[in-house]
Structures are given as C-alpha cells and as structure tokens.
Amino acid sequence: MMPKKAKAAGSRKEEGPVPCKQMKVEAAGGPSALNFESPSSLFESLISPINTETFFKEFWEQKPLLIRRDDPALATYYGSLFKLTDLKSLCSQGMYYGRDVNVCRCVSGKKKVLNKDGKAHFLQLRKDFDQKRATIQFHQPQRFKDELWRIQEKLECYFGSLVGSNVYITPAGSQGLPPHYDDVEVFILQLEGEKHWRLYHPTVPLAREYSVEAEERLGRPVHEFTLKPGDLLYFPRGTIHQADTPVGLAHSTHVTISTYQNNSWGDFLLDTISGLVFDTAKEDVELRGGIPRQLLLQVESTAVATRRLSGFLRMLADRLEGSKELLSSDMKKDFIMHRLPPYSAGDGAELSTPGGKLPRLDSVVRLQFKDHIVLTVLPDQDQSDEAQEKMVYIYHSLKNRRETHMMGNEEETESHGLRFPLSHLDALKQIWNSSAISVKDLKLTTDEEKENLLLKQAELIITEFQSHRKTFKAIFVLIITSYMCCFT
Secondary structure, three states, X not given: XXXXXXXXXXXXXXXXXXXXXXXXXXXXXXXXXXXXXXXXXXXXXXXXXXXXXXXXXXXXXXXXXEEEEXXXXXXXXXXXXXXXXXHHHHHOOOOEEOOOEXXXXXXXXXXXXXXXXXXXXXXXXXXXXXXXXXXXXXXXXXXOOHHHHHHHHHHHHHHOOOEEEEEEEEOOOEOXXXXXXXXXXEEEEEEEOOEEEEEEOOOOOOOXXXXXXXXXXXXXXOEEEEEOOOOEEEEOOOOEEEEEEOOOXXXXXXXEEEEOOXXXXXXXXXXXXXXXXXXXXXXXXXXXXXXXXXXXXOOOOOHHHHHHXXXXXXXXXXXXXXXXXXXXXXXXXHHHHHOOOOOOOOOOOOOOOOOOOOOOOOOEEEEOOHHXXXXXXXXXXXXXXXXXXXXXXXXXXXXXXXXHOOOOOHHHOOOEEEEEEHHHHHHHHXXXXXXXXXXXXXXXXXXXXXXXXXXXXXXXXXXXXXXXXXXXXHHHXXXXXXXXXXXX
16 A cells, blocks of 8 residues: 655755756636636646646656746645644544654654654654654545545545655755655645755656665755645655755745555556456467476576466467457456545534335436446456356445545455446446446346346345445345446
8 A cells, every 4th residue: 555655935945956847826816726726726726737648748757847826816725735733632532652653853864763762642753753753654545534534535536546645744954855766756845844856867767666865865855845844746756855944034834745656557467468368268279288397497487488378478468459358357447445435514424325115127327426436347256166157246435434444444344345247247337337227227137137236236235334224225235336327
C-alpha cells in the first residue's frame, strides 16, 4: 500500500532554474472551492487553471508542476482541511505512535524518529514540536477528516487507483525528512504557513520503491521555491525532494495526496499474464508439455529454453492481439477491496437503498455507484483447478470501512460482491453500459431469466446478510443494494 505520499517568500532569492511550469491564479470574486460535481470536475478544479489534457500530455509522469494561487478564499478552504490544532481532538479519539502519527526530524541528512510507545498525547506532541523542532506526520487523515474523504474518494474514482494522504506539520527552521524519492505520484496542497522545497533530477525515473538519497549525490536542485497556503505542487514518482519550514515564520502544514503505487504497465502485465497462460494452456498442448530434464538444475538458461520461451511469448502476444477479454486476477479486486466507500455527508449517514416493487419484464433498471464497482471474469474460486469454469464477478466498495483505508489491515479486509454464470455476462454488460435499460431488452434466453436476473443469487446474498433474513421484500432490497441497481 501507499506510504500512507512558487517564488520564494519575502526576500528569499530563488535559486536555480524556475520550475518547468508556474501558473498564477488571481483571486476571483466570491468564494473559491473545489468542484465536486463529478470525479473529472473535482480533478479539473484541483489543478486549475491547467486543463487536464495539458496536464497529462506535458506533466503526468514527466516533470513537476507548480501552481501558485493568490486566492484568499481557496487558501481558507485549504486551511480547513487540516490544522495543527486538530491534533488535540484527534488524540482524544485514541491515536497511536507508528500507526497514526510519527514524530521525526532530519538530522545530518538522516531521519531521526522520536516516537514514544503507545498512545500519542497532544501535550507530548506539542512539546516535541516546540522543544525538539520535530515534524509531526499524521497518517491517512481522510479516516477522520470528512473533506479529505470527499476529495480522495472522488480522486480514486478519477484515477481508478488507490489515493492515500499524509499530513506534515513542521516548525519554523526545521526539516522532517531527508532527501528522498517516493513510488507514488504526489500532489502537495499547502494548508498553513510556508514550506521551502527543493527538487532534484530523479536517479530512478518512475521509481517502484521509496529510497533516501545521500546529500553528496544530489547536486544543485533543478527547482527551488516556497509554497504558500492555497498553492499546489505536483511531481512524478522518483522525483528526489526535500522540504523545510523557513526560519522566522510560523509552522507549516501541508497534505501530500498520493496515487498510482504499483499501478504500472509492468504490474498490469504481471497481473494478466497468468490468466492468459492458464487459458491458452487449456487449448494448446505444447504449453502443457514438460520442460527439459534437469532444466531447473542449470546455473544459466539454455539456448533451447530461451528460444522456446520466446516462441511461447510471441504466441501469447498474437492471442492477446485478437482478444477483447483481458483478465485481471488481482489488481481490480485489490483496488475495490481497499478503496474508500462513497462519500456520504452528515454524521455517518448510511447510503440510501432503493425500494419499491419487484422488477418485472417492463421494469427499467439502472446501475448505481458505477464508480465503485468492478466487473471481471475469473475462474470459479470455489472449484478445484481441474474443474474451474469462468464466472462473472462483480465487486463493490459500498461496505468498505473508511476507518481502515490505506492502513494495511489485511485481516480486517474482505471483498464484497456477487458472482454470476458466464452466460449472464452480456446482460450485465448491458446494464453496465446503459444509463437505464428495460429488463425485457436484456440479452438472456427467456423472459423468466430476464426477470430473475437480480434475484438469482438470493441464496448467496442471504448468506452474506444473515442477520437480515426478515421478509422477501427485505431480501430483495439487499439484493438490489448489493447489485448496485435500482428499478422504476
């Protein structure tokens, strides 16, 4: 899981080349806020005035982008996302060192961790902050801060990838972390005070792991600037960076919003190739043939084995070119299992569930929470390898727990969803691809199959919701909710 991650202020002289792109936004009339109408509108407002086409063509995975904003309303909004003073109420809820909060400082180019044991108390945090000039790092604040939940849930819909965050609060004249690079795409939102940043050319472009860089290897920064409240900074994974709070100023608070960890073409290839090999081996006797005797005992691969593997890879590539069905065995499921549930305003208000009469042939059905659903075809996980048939699986995140998001609680994570016979795939795709569709138009053989499509997995749903076996209507509502469908 994710690491759970502009001229200088005042008279400070800007050193080195200016960032690749600096945009300045003047204050607009009226309040300024992000646009939550859709995932796309949220991201567009986050990087405004850069449009998304320019962003992905010129900056994404390529180079940093700094957006300066002279907008008091937006600065106020950013400042509301997380403040130093929020730690007092959060600590009263039971925060723990290591799990929820880290206290650290960069000393001689190395990270010095100052954590205590057990629960974190606000007075102790404030003491280390004031006296030891330590940075307070708060993990995954979207678990507690509603507006960050709202932002990150929309971004997960937009990117189709997990989105984590960390808050860093650093006193004046101090630095929390040594120069390093991350394995995530990073968006920095400056919330309070000012933060001085130095960025360096990556030694490992689009890095797949976190690493600290020694000071003597850095050279001069290629970009250097100071962020103020309301400013935004983006840089790709692998970008070496370090940041400090300037002397003589108030403390700095920023939130790092990060995404695209383990979400590369290489990861997707590893995820899909096993299914492709499995399916091809069912039809191609050569793939089922045994490898040469003692091949596993060889120190180096033999020329015969290399040629054979190369041939198989070319055959798989040809098969893939002519296929529309690309199986993802783990990435889809992992994403949907670990992502945030849909944002709901209010104090833990439950998502509304559809009701009404049972669907008939003349009913119209539509998909709800489409951004929180994945549909995939996988071998039946309840059968042995020899007897496995393909099934359609629909996973959803409606019941995911916000409190454990990005915290690595694998033992507390379970998948939610349903499975269908492969014969239902076309009908399910119809529902998926339509804003609304009549039951009678579903691509199933009989009218009875069409009417019963949403009810066929009743036993599975009853098993999943054992405490809710009250009436047939109640069961139906649960089925509809689990299908993320409603009807009129």
